[in-house]
Amino acid sequence: MSEKFYDVIIVGGAAAGLSAAIYTSRQGLKTLVVTKDIGGQALLASHIENYPGFKSINGFELMQIFYQQAESFGAEFVYEEVKEVGEINGKFYVKTINDTYNSQTLILAFGKTPREMGVPNESKFIGKGLSYCATCDGPLFKNKIVAVVGFGDLAMDAALLLANIANKVYLIIPSDKLIGDEDLVNKCMSEKKITLIPNSEVIEVKGEKRVESLVLKNTKTSTINELKIDGVFVELGYTTKTDFIKGFVKMNELGEIIVDKNQATSRAGVFAAGDVTDTPFKQLVISAGDGAKAGLAAYNYIQRLRGKPIKKADWRKLSK
Numbered sequence: 011m012s013e014k015f016y017d018v019i020i021v022g023g024a025a026a027g028l029s030a031a032i033y034t035s036r037q038g039l040k041t042l043v044v045t046k047d048i049g050g051q052a053l054l055a056s057h058i059e060n061y062p063g064f065k066s067i068n069g070f071e072l073m074q075i076f077y078q079q080a081e082s083f084g085a086e087f088v089y090e091e092v093k094e095v096g097e098i099n100g101k102f103y104v105k106t107i108n109d110t111y112n113s114q115t116l117i118l119a120f121g122k123t124p125r126e127m128g129v130p131n132e133s134k135f136i137g138k139g140l141s142y143c144a145t146c147d148g149p150l151f152k153n154k155i156v157a158v159v160g161f162g163d164l165a166m167d168a169a170l171l172l173a174n175i176a177n178k179v180y181l182i183i184p185s186d187k188l189i190g191d192e193d194l195v196n197k198c199m200s201e202k203k204i205t206l207i208p209n210s211e212v213i214e215v216k217g218e219k220r221v222e223s224l225v226l227k228n229t230k231t232s233t234i235n236e237l238k239i240d241g242v243f244v245e246l247g248y249t250t251k252t253d254f255i256k257g258f259v260k261m262n263e264l265g266e267i268i269v270d271k272n273q274a275t276s277r278a279g280v281f282a283a284g285d286v287t288d289t290p291f292k293q294l295v296i297s298a299g300d301g302a303k304a305g306l307a308a309y310n311y312i313q314r315l316r317g318k319p320i321k322k323a324d325w326r327k328l329s330k
């Protein structure tokens with residue numbers, strides 16, 4: 011168990027979590043961000059044109075700016091997946107495979123996670139030829155043969171991006187034709203490097219140390235085929251993975267954490283921000299704003315425990 015005790019632990023290191031970390035660490039709170047990566051979904055956005063202050067910016071670059079800002083105020087980072095969170099005597103713990111971290115407050119900002127295929131060997135090959143992010147990992151497959159598994163604009167975007175890097179791109183879709191943005195459909199159909207594999211689903215990923223092939227089932231004929239590839243990109247969209255907080259805080263029927271105007275959850279001392287919450291409009295600026303509110307609310311929570319003055323916004327509430 012980690013010896014250190016933190017004022018705030020933030021689960022998730024993307025727009026919401028990093029923004030919260032900027033606010034808490036700048037207020038002098040001892041802050042730890044436990045995250046699988048820096049940037050989350052924004053890593054997949056190559057041109058962001060609606061983040062105020064930037065006419066156009068790449069998601070990776072934007073998230074690096076957030077990260078550097080949080081770090082400059084003293085926020086600490088560990089790169090691990092959180093498996094469990096809980097509360098003992100008014101203090102919180104966050105468990106990963108490697109360690110347990112403890113804190114006075116908790117900010118849940120773990121957003122959305124790529125939807126998995128749910129087939130044998132999928133998790134075994136993550137980072138070994140299997141990726142959920144063509145923008146992040148595409149350049150590793152220069153002149154190789156890759157497959158994109160998915161549907162809609164996300165899958166077509168990924169296939170077109172990979173066609174600029176790889177020698178050949180198989181686009182494996184469940185329907186008999188491409189569906190989505192007309193421009194993307196036309197571009198995919200005219201791109202010589204893209205070969206469409208319609209009416210198909212992956213039933214197994216195969217390989218020794220890295221991905222070597224995919225076992226495909228034709229959904230119309232039930233025929234099974236093996237497709238040799240060097241890499242596979244899964245583009246099935248995103249889901250909220252909240253299993254590890256079931257029963258800990260209240261969630262809605264979509265599995266989103268219910269928060270109030272101060273980003274407070276149903277459990278005192280636990281706040282949530284960004285795409286993981288029931289906030290409408292899942293966007294970067296909204297996640298960042300939620301993160302800021304959660305950071306300030308966590309600060310006020312700790313100040314109250316210490317019998318110290320809190321941030322102004324709450325004075326209005328208290329005087330009602």
Ligand SMILES: Cc1cc2nc3c(=O)[nH]c(=O)nc-3n(C[C@H](O)[C@H](O)[C@H](O)COP(=O)(O)OP(=O)(O)OC[C@H]3O[C@@H](n4cnc5c(N)ncnc54)[C@H](O)[C@@H]3O)c2cc1C
Nearest residue numbers: 022023024025026046050051092120121122284285293294
């Ligand atoms: C392709 C694409 C393009 C987009 N384009 C735009 C755009 O142009 N403009 C815009 O405003 N929005 C855009 N969005 C939406 C925007 O990216 C999201 O709204 C935003 O990233 C949400 O931020 P977040 O911090 O709430 O969550 P996320 O970005 O989902 O980040 C969650 C973080 O939590 C971490 N995490 C998850 N589970 C765990 C765990 N168990 N343990 C530890 N860490 C964990 C992840 O690694 C990640 O760091 C786009 C999204 C996609 C997918």
